[in-house]
Amino acid sequence: MIQLYNTLTRDKSSFQPVDPDHVKIYACGPTVYDYAHIGNARMAVVCDQLVRVLRSYFHHVTYVSNITDVDDKIIDSAKKKNLKIEQITARYTKIYNEDMKCLGVKAPDMQPKATEYIPNMIAMISRLIANNAAYVANSHVFFHVPAMPNYGSLSGRTGQDQLAGARVEVMDFKRDPNDFVLWKPSDADQPGWESPWGVGRPGWHIECSAMSESTLGLPFDIHAGGGDLIFPHHENEIAQSCCASGNFAPDSYAKLWFHNGFVMLSGEKMSKSLGNILLVHDLIEQHPGEAIRMALLSAHYRQPLNWTQKLLLDTKTSLDRMYRALEKTAHILIEKTEIDQKVLDALYDDINTPLALSHIKQLAKSLATANDEEAKIFKAKLIGSANLLGLLENDPAQWLGFSQEGDKTSIIEQMIKDRDQARVDKDFARADKLREQLYDMGVVIEDSPSGTKWRYDN
RNA sequence: GGCUGGGUGGCAGAAUGGUCAUGCUGCGGACUGCAAAUCCGCCUACGCCGGUUCGAUUCCGGCCUCAGCCUCCA
Numbered sequence: 001m002i003q004l005y006n007t008l009t010r011d012k013s014s015f016q017p018v019d020p021d022h023v024k025i026y027a028c029g030p031t032v033y034d035y036a037h038i039g040n041a042r043m044a045v046v047c048d049q050l051v052r053v054l055r056s057y058f059h060h061v062t063y064v065s066n067i068t069d070v071d072d073k074i075i076d077s078a079k080k081k082n083l084k085i086e087q088i089t090a091r092y093t094k095i096y097n098e099d100m101k102c103l104g105v106k107a108p109d110m111q112p113k114a115t116e117y118i119p120n121m122i123a124m125i126s127r128l129i130a131n132n133a134a135y136v137a138n139s140h141v142f143f144h145v146p147a148m149p150n151y152g153s154l155s156g157r158t159g160q161d162q163l164a165g166a167r168v169e170v171m172d173f174k175r176d177p178n179d180f181v182l183w184k185p186s187d188a189d190q191p192g193w194e195s196p197w198g199v200g201r202p203g204w205h206i207e208c209s210a211m212s213e214s215t216l217g218l219p220f221d222i223h224a225g226g227g228d229l230i231f232p233h234h235e236n237e238i239a240q241s242c243c244a245s246g247n248f249a250p251d252s253y254a255k256l257w258f259h260n261g262f263v264m265l266s267g268e269k270m271s272k273s274l275g276n277i278l279l280v281h282d283l284i285e286q287h288p289g290e291a292i293r294m295a296l297l298s299a300h301y302r303q304p305l306n307w308t309q310k311l312l313l314d315t316k317t318s319l320d321r322m323y324r325a326l327e328k329t330a331h332i333l334i335e336k337t338e339i340d341q342k343v344l345d346a347l348y349d350d351i352n353t354p355l356a357l358s359h360i361k362q363l364a365k366s367l368a369t370a371n372d373e374e375a376k377i378f379k380a381k382l383i384g385s386a387n388l389l390g391l392l393e394n395d396p397a398q399w400l401g402f403s404q405e406g407d408k409t410s411i412i413e414q415m416i417k418d419r420d421q422a423r424v425d426k427d428f429a430r431a432d433k434l435r436e437q438l439y440d441m442g443v444v445i446e447d448s449p450s451g452t453k454w455r456y457d458n
Numbered sequence: 459g460g461c462u463g464g465g466u467g468g469c470a471g472a473a474u475g476g477u478c479a480u481g482c483u484g485c486g487g488a489c490u491g492c493a494a495a496u497c498c499g500c501c502u503a504c505g506c507c508g509g510u511u512c513g514a515u516u517c518c519g520g521c522c523u524c525a526g527c528c529u530c531c532a
Contacts, residue, residue: 007462010462027532029532030532031530031531039531040531040532041532042532044532046532072530073530073531152461155461155462155528156460156461157460157461157527157528225532226531227462227463227526227527227532228526228527228532229531229532231461231527231528232527232528232529233531259532261463262526262532263532267524267525268525269531270531271530272530272531273529273530298470298481299470299471299472300471300472303463304464304525304526308469310469310470310482310483311469311470311482314470314483315470315482317481317482318481318482321481324495324496328496352472352473354470354471354472354481355471355472355473355479355480357472357480358471358472358473358479358480358481359480361481362480368496368497369496369497423491426491428491428492431492432491435492435493435494444493445493445494446495446496447490447493447495448490448495448496453494453495455494
């Protein structure tokens with residue numbers, strides 16, 4: 001049985017899908033107007049990990065994660081770059097998917113785009129107006145927060161007690177200060193769609209209510225996203241969807257809310273307003289995606305993750321040692337992989353990836369020191385378990401730099417021959433000098449009883 | 459002001475009412491001409507004050523403190 005923490009109930013309990021054979025999960029995806037940052041990546045990797053774990057237990061899992069391709073930030077960005085909206089969104093959607101793939105994130109089963117669901121949003125807004133949960137004012141449509149009796153059940157805050165020191169945007173034509181926009185008018189130079197309220201575009205929250213219901217039906221099992229979306233985004237989604245259906249129970253929309261913690265940079269939350277953004281695109285230039293993924297999984301998903309260069313390098317070292325164990329036992333053939341029970345137990349306990357990783361590292365250590373017979377079992381378990389985390393999917397020799405390609409190979413091998421001869425001649429000064437030269441070429445020498453091996457230092 | 463979630467050894471980071479997390483680093487050793495890689499061993503911890511208990515890092519209460527949300531944000 002899989003245990004999961006539910007933000008809605010603030011406790012951890014056994015996960016039971018509505019349909020025992022089919023788990024339905026929706027995650028709020030990125031707004032595509034710029035490169036994905038490491039915080040976006042954490043959400044994508046954590047959700048990918050959740051889905052991998054669910055798939056190991058349930059027959060059928062449908063994972064939906066949207067692309068927000070209509071938003072004022074996109075409009076601004078298009079203006080600034082003098083490009084069409086569609087050029088911006090198509091470009092960054094593609095880059096997002098490519099970057100996430102580098103981190104071992106498998107594509108969602110569906111990736112709905114907000115602009116493809118405008119009619120669904122309009123229909124939902126109409127339902128809300130009909131149910132007296134929304135009203136038209138000043139060419140806008142607003143959701144009326146007091147229409148939702150259970151408003152605040154996800155975030156633990158009521159609209160009222162927020163007002164004191166809060167910075168809520170006050171518009172004169174709102175009936176309640178907490179009311180928020182469902183539909184707003186568009187100028188000629190802004191993207192707009194025909195609607196019963198004139199040409200306009202949707203507000204931020206309605207798209208997820210519309211897309212999740214359209215793709216998965218209600219109620220679905222898990223709604224995921226970054227912790228900063230709890231309020232107001234997810235709170236407002238619940239309010240909209242519940243008021244549209246007339247069922248005010250918050251879990252009549254999504255049964256379980258799964259939120260990941262933030263990525264911190266030097267002790268501060270990475271955020272657009274602070275400008276301390278670290279892009280995945282830049283990281284993958286210099287580091288293997290697998291190391292970035294493992295670093296993102298090195299803390300429990302609900303905890304904040306302090307991202308540092310040291311974390312990434314330490315993780316890489318740790319990963320290298322696991323690949324060493326596999327390389328050392330390359331001659332051991334296994335028929336099929338196997339997932340270690342301890343690893344599975346850790347993951348089934350609210351996706352405890354740090355604990356799972358500690359068991360995987362132990363398996364690598366056991367493999368490295370085992371005799372050939374034991375090694376077979378450890379190797380099968382190491383690969384099977386690591387693969388469930390999206391790790392150890394590369395060729396060990398290649399990962400470690402032993403695969404000897406490149407135009408300098410013959411030069412390198414000649415230098416190594418010369419060095420070996422120098423060693424035979426006990427001319428260690430010459431041998432060490434050759435090793436220095438090789439090191440400067442990015443080549444590391446490893447002497448062993450069976451001869452000298454070399455690898456590219458990476 | 460309201461609402462969340464934290465405070466663990468040099469760093470990262472889990473579990474747990476009484477025994478080991480784990481990784482990286484550091485130190486000692488083995489191996490090696492020296493390296494590299496590998497192996498063996500070792501050190502350092504549970505924010506503060508009370509309470510419950512035979513026993514608390516773990517449960518309860520108070521305090522201090524950090525981070526986040528209440529504005530775009532994963």
